[in-house]
Amino acid sequence: MTEIGFTLSSEEHHPNDLVEYARQAEAAGFDFLSISDHFHPWVSEQGQSPFVWSTLGGVAAATDDVDVGVGVSAPIIRLHPAVYAQAAATAAAMFEDREFYAGVGTGENLNEHVLGDRWPEHAVRLEMLEEAVEVIKELWTGREVSHHGEHYTVENAKLFTLPEETPPLCVSAYGDRTATTAAEVGDGFWSVGPQEVVDTWEAEGGSGPRFCQLQACVAETEAEAISTVYERWPNVALPGELSSELATPALFEQATQMVEEEDIAESSVLTSPDPQDHIDNIQQAIDAGYDHVYPMQIGDDQSAMIEMYREEVLPSFS
Template identity: 75%
Template sequence: MTDLGYTLSSEEHSPNDMVEHARMAEEAGFDFLSISDHYHPWISAQGEAPFVWSTLGGVAAATDEIDVGVGVSAPIMRIHPAVYAQAAATAAAMFDGREFYAGVGTGEALNEHVLGDKWPEHSVRLEMLEEAVEIIRKLWTGETISHYGEHYTVENARLYTLPDEEPTIPVSAYGERTARAAAGFGDGFWSVGPQEVVETWEEAGGEGPRLCQLHACVADSEEEAVETACEIWPNSGLTGEMNTVLPTPAHFEQAVEMVSKEDIAEGSIMTSQDPQVHIDSIQEAIDAGYDHVYTHQIGDDQAALIDMYEEEILPSFT
């Protein structure tokens, strides 16, 4: 059975608004929530970037049963893995028995460069991530640990606040090398859009939940949806490594000047107002092997998507 989820977009909404969106999504019948972890939005028009771990406390208090995941954090530079271990353990404890997905990835310079560290190439970041997950798991045992590794040092650290069950650690992967590595040290697979490398991950022995995000803009018309998506989320039209190497929203604003409304209309964002398009896109992700599919509504009107899904989409998958 596939779980259907809803995105809490940290790049677009204030923390209090996201807490309210989480409550609305649970009432509508979504199975889980995903929340992004950003220090900066992709572009200034998105307008927000609250600290995800503070927001999660509010979400935990405002909801009762819905599962939640961070999709995804990069515990390699901006947040040391020992700090990430404590943050995720505390969040999971606040959700009190619900499934908590502590998604991780190799990150983007946009968020991780802020302390002035050199931005490593991807192969180095992948090594850092694997070592970080090792530290996180050691700390989640509740034992006092010391770690002297290639990238990190931890001395006499112990977590006293732990959930009853360890969080699941899905790993974000876009290339085959990362997918194979993720199969070795992760508890699941996390993707934006159905990535074919999920098959590589499975062939390498990957096990656990497979999570996939879809982008949408539900509005009064397709024309309005394209307009909103082009204004708020043009970064979806960028290809290659730009998303991981550009360091500031200003750089992204320069890059997205090449993205047109036609690119948005013909791209991966669901701008059609036909519920069947959403149903078909979700089914496509399910057919590709994903068992957790969640949707990001672009723009201020989050109720438009939540209402459509409650009435038209979620009942189609029960």
């Protein structure tokens, strides 16, 4: 069964507003929520970047039944895997009998360099993620853990606050090598936009929930939506590995000076005001193999998407 979710964008909204959007999305009938984990926004115009684990406490208190996931955290540099294990376990415990999904990945330099650590190449980050997942899962057993690995040391650590059910660790992947690792160590798959490597993940034995974020902007006209994305999320049009490698919002702003509104119109962001286009967009992700599909509304007007989906989109998937 496919579930349709809603994105809580930490890069654009104050934590109290995110809690309110969570409440509205649950009332509208979304099946789950996914919240991003960033230290910085991509560009300064986005304007926010609250600590996700604090925000989740507010979301847990303000909602009743909706499932929640973090899509995604990088428990490799800025967050030591032992700290991540405690944070995610506490969040999962607060959601009690609801599903809590822990999305993890290799991260971006934008967020991970802030403590002065070296930003290693992707192959090393992938090794770090493998070891981090091992540490997290060991701690989630509730046993005392000592771990002396290549990248991490943990001594006499024991988590006393644990959820009744261990949350699935869903690993993000954009290439075949990472998808293979995700299949080996994870409990699910996480992606922004339908990535074909979900087929690799499945072929390598991957199982569990498969998440796909679809970026969009609902406005009265397509031109207005394109303008909003161009102002707030121009980084969507950056090519290649820039999103992983640039270190500051200022550098992203410099890079996006090359982006024009025409590039936004040709990007993966859906800017149509027609509900059928949103239905079709979700169906394409489902057809690509995803069972948890969640749109993201770019811009201040979160209610525009919530209300359109309540009335016109979600009934097609109920």
